[in-house]
């Protein structure tokens with residue numbers, strides 16, 4: 001039983017728009033997503049969330065709030081990805097393209113789900129309305145979700 005791989009995902013939110021980044025290389029390349037990555041040894045999940053947002057977008061969040069817990073399993077791979085999802089509404093800096101991500105603001109009414117991970121269409125509406133959520137998604141490859149569970153929760 002391999003320990004879950006811990007990852008962070010941060011979405012910076014304004015009243016009518018949300019900051020997404022186009023992944024330029026590696027895992028999830030070509031898809032718009034929040035900013036995040038691996039939790040390194042010696043840092044907490046929250047510290048990793050702040051660090052990855054700064055590294056990938058240039059923004060310094062001032063008020064990360066954990067809003068979601070997502071677990072992703074791939075058929076044939078024992079390593080489960082445990083993604084801690086955060087939002088921020090207060091930040092310093094300007095969105096800046098990095099080697100990993102090209103940032104772009106999207107109106108919350110026109111989220112590019114067809115160019116995002118396929119699970120997003122299920123939990124994004126919960127994130128946008130300010131709910132806390134917990135979900136599990138079984139992937140076959142990177143494009144097909146075989147089954148999932150998703151629930152709104154009072155606390156994570």
Ligand SMILES: Cc1cc(-c2ccco2)c2oc(N)nc2c1
Nearest residue numbers: 007008009033036072083117120
């Ligand atoms: C399988 C999977 C992984 C991630 C991920 C990688 C790094 C942080 O999250 C996702 O992100 C989203 N939105 N769906 C995702 C599915």
